[in-house]
Amino acid sequence: MRRRLSALVALALASCASSPVQEPAVPGAVAMGDEAWLIAGRFPAGRQPDGNSILLRGPGGALLIDTGRHPDQVARIEAQLAALHVPLVAIVNTHWHLDHVSGNPALKAAHPGVRVYATSAINGALDGFLKDSAANSRKALADGLVPPEMVPDVEGDLATIARGAELRPDVAVDASRDVTLAGRRLSLRVAPHAATERDLWVYDPEGRRAFVGDLVTLPVPFLDTACPEGWLGALGAVASSGARQVVPGHGSPMDRVAFGRWRGAFTRFIACARGSGALEGCSAGWTEDAAEWIGSDAARAKAMADYYGERIRSGKLDGYCKV
Numbered sequence: 659m660r661r662r663l664s665a666l667v668a669l670a671l672a673s674c675a676s677s678p679v680q681e682p683a684v685p686g687a688v689a690m691g692d693e694a695w696l697i698a699g700r701f702p703a704g705r706q707p708d709g710n711s712i713l714l715r716g717p718g719g720a721l722l723i724d725t726g727r728h729p730d731q732v733a734r735i736e737a738q739l740a741a742l743h744v745p746l747v748a749i750v751n752t753h754w755h756l757d758h759v760s761g762n763p764a765l766k767a768a769h770p771g772v773r774v775y776a777t778s779a780i781n782g783a784l785d786g787f788l789k790d791s792a793a794n795s796r797k798a799l800a801d802g803l804v805p806p807e808m809v810p811d812v813e814g815d816l817a818t819i820a821r822g823a824e825l826r827p828d829v830a831v832d833a834s835r836d837v838t839l840a841g842r843r844l845s846l847r848v849a850p851h852a853a854t855e856r857d858l859w860v861y862d863p864e865g866r867r868a869f870v871g872d873l874v875t876l877p878v879p880f881l882d883t884a885c886p887e888g889w890l891g892a893l894g895a896v897a898s899s900g901a902r903q904v905v906p907g908h909g910s911p912m913d914r915v916a917f918g919r920w921r922g923a924f925t926r927f928i929a930c931a932r933g934s935g936a937l938e939g940c941s942a943g944w945t946e947d948a949a950e951w952i953g954s955d956a957a958r959a960k961a962m963a964d965y966y967g968e969r970i971r972s973g974k975l976d977g978y979c980k981v
């Protein structure tokens with residue numbers, strides 16, 4: 659059960675970014691320049707995380723990348739949106755993990771014109787991973803195995819899964835394509851068999867920024883539903899995109915040099931876990947390689963890296979690499 663709870667805990671992070679602040683940012687949001695605002699996802703100890711959310715303003719309104727898990731993340735998004743004085747016209751979900759899509763129904767209700775863009779991978783997840791996860795969670799709650807501080811999160815996720823149909827995209831994007839959303843020209847890039855069966859990341863050619871969802875996460879790579887090798891391929895695509903800045907799904911924005919270091923750390927962790935040396939060395943290697951970002955969160959990072967290292971080594975993720 660502890661392991662299952664670790665898996666529950668393992669869907670994402672927090673932290674705050676800093677950049678030149680020239681545009682309005684409400685508490686809980688950071689202006690990133692170029693008409694972009696980061697609402698950083700949080701990951702308090704013993705709780706489930708929120709993924710980062712990013713608002714982009716264009717001549718046609720606002721575009722939101724990822725909607726978080728908790729109502730307070732949605733409230734921060736709404737507060738920043740109100741400060742921008744433009745309508746929310748589009749949402750892009752980078753992937754279907756609940757820390758990135760749970761805010762969809764509330765935001766769609768509050769902004770009836772909004773259209774959600776995402777891959778159709780959520781369809782398989784609703785019939786598979788999320789259905790199984792809900793059954794496991796209900797049993798864990800009934801058996802009293804969920805720590806008290808985690809109960810609201812587990813109950814919230816169950817409520818979200820029960821409304822799973824409302825999480826589906828209005829526009830399925832299963833092949834990479836260029837789009838204009840909120841008046842901004844963007845490129846939606848599909849990454850097959852990465853953190854999920856099909857991830858979506860967003861490239862902004864004007865700002866030379868890549869919003870990569872959980873292709874970059876901290877304090878560890880969240881490998882719950884991942885194909886490690888496909889993920890490595892997606893990182894290669896990000897590296898060759900021309901992005902000068904990479905905005906992770908969890909953690910602060912990175913310049914391309916820092917992203918290169920994170921990619922190197924991820925590559926070494928996967929190679930180690932796929933190898934035959936002690937797994938202990940793989941998690942220790944990760945926490946050392948990623949120390950600049952992990953900071954005081956090293957103990958939790960190490961425990962989570964231990965968990966994911968075992969998932970890789972034992973072949974539990976191999977099914978996610980199959981077509």
Ligand SMILES: [Zn+2]
Nearest residue numbers: 669670709757
């Ligand atoms: Zn996440």
